[in-house]
Amino acid sequence: MRVLVTGGAGYIGSVVAAQLLEAGHEVSVLDDLSTGHRDAVPAGCRLFEGGIRERGAEVLAETGAEAVLHFAARSVVPESVAHPERYWDGNLGCTLALLEAMRTHGVGRIVFSSTAAVYGEPESSPIPEDAPVRPGNPYGASKAAIDTALTEYARLHGIGAVSLRYFNVAGAYAGLGERHDPETHLIPIVLQVARGLRESVAVYGEDYPTADGSCVRDYIHVADLAEAHLLALDGCRPGEHRVFNLGNGTGFSVREVIDVCRKVTGHPVPAVSAERRPGDPATLVASSESARRELGWTPRRPELHRIVADAWEFHTGRTAADTAAG
Template sequence: MRVLVTGGAGYIGSVVAAQLLESGHDVSVLDDLSTGHREAVPEGCRFVEGGIRERAADVLAGHGIEAVLHFAARSVVPESMARPERYWDGNVGCTLALLEAMRTNGVARIVFSSTAAVYGEPESAEIGEDAPVRPGNPYGATKAAIDTALTEFARMHGIGAASLRYFNVAGAYAGLGERHDPETHLIPIVLQVALGRRESVAVYGEDYPTADGTCVRDYIHVADLAEAHLLALDACRPGEHRVYNLGNGTGFSVRQVVDVCREVTGRPVPAVAADRRPGDPAVLVASSERARRELGWTPRRPELRRIVADAWDFHTGGDSAGRPAG
């Protein structure tokens, strides 16, 4: 299949592009490199530098694209709180332009990289797709709005769409790993401390009603996440918009993450207690039962140590940084 990966120079998009190539697909990548890295685009992909509004229609038509995997987005929650207009324009506006370009060029499938942030503060610790959608920040609100647009485009124009909602992604695959600037995710932050690039990691709250008092979150290996995108692509059906949560189904506490990072790296990682952050629930874990049942997806790398070890190898140039994670 001839597929377009928007945001394919970013962390998750590049790993999905790599797996698409391995599966025999013809892959084009569209990325404006505002946060992505040109060298992250897997060899074998056709790369087009530019924005969705400016280039998507030409790429869809010129490359005979049959399906889109859409990762291009702004994704930093604090920035979305400070500059919400950038998120509504960059996420919702650009996605509407992409959907219209798909409609006019007869491209009938799309897999959307959504987020569990659409649920806001959920009523239960384990979140299913039927949980109320009530995002607590503009980032989550824009993703929820795009989900609504996908439902409407499926109903009105017959596209087949799938939205994949997930929390925390980590690990590395085929030499492709996480390198955001600024970094806001826990595992790479802890590894930066181990590398001496930060003095310490802040632990926001140690008095939560959890086993060790710190927040519990769901972490998923980026390679497992990518495999779910390929399965969702195959499952897209005309006129349907499906939503799937993705996660390990098992949570790990902040303290567990720090301890495993110390074990994997063999280096000291100073952790400093800090006040709770407003709006941080004690436990957030995704229920992936629907994805397991309908897509046949099962995370094959669920162990926290494996996730951290692959990320560490990427950051240090270790053995597994240059080979696909098995």
């Protein structure tokens, strides 16, 4: 199948592009490289540099794409609170432009990289797909609005759409890993401490109603997540918008993550206590029973040690390569 991956120079998009190639698909990538990396686009992909509004329709026409996997988005919650207009324009606005381009060029499938942040502070955990959608920030709200648009485009124009909602993604695959600047995710931040790039890691709140007082979150290996996207591509049904949560079936506390990072790296990793962050729920874990049942998806790398070890191998490998190049 001819597939276009928007945001394919980013962390998750590049891993999905790699797995699509391995599965025998013809893969093109559209990325403006504002947060992605040119060298993350897997060899064998055709890279189109630019934004969705500027080049989306052109690229769909030139490549003859039959499906889109849509990762291009802004995804930093604090930034969305400070600059909500960037998220409504960059997430919802660009996706509407993409959907119009798909409709115009007869592209019938889309898999959307959504987020479990659309649920806000859930009433129960693990979170099922029928939980109330009530996002607590503009980032989650923009993603929820895109889901509404996908439902309407499926109903009105017959496209087959799948939204995949997940929380924290980590690990590495085929030499592809997380490289955000600035980094906002816990595991790479802790590994930066282990590499001597930060003095310590902050634990925001230690009085939550959890086993050790720190927040509990769902972590999923990026390779498992990518495999779910390929299954979702096959699971697109004309005229239907399907929604699935993706999780590893359990959660890990901030303290647990730090301890595992210490064991994997062999470094002490100092941790300092900090005040709770506004809006941080005690526990966020997504139920993935529907994905298991309807897509046949099962995470094959659920162990936190494996997730951290793969991320550590990626970061230490890049450090060695940078040192040798310098």
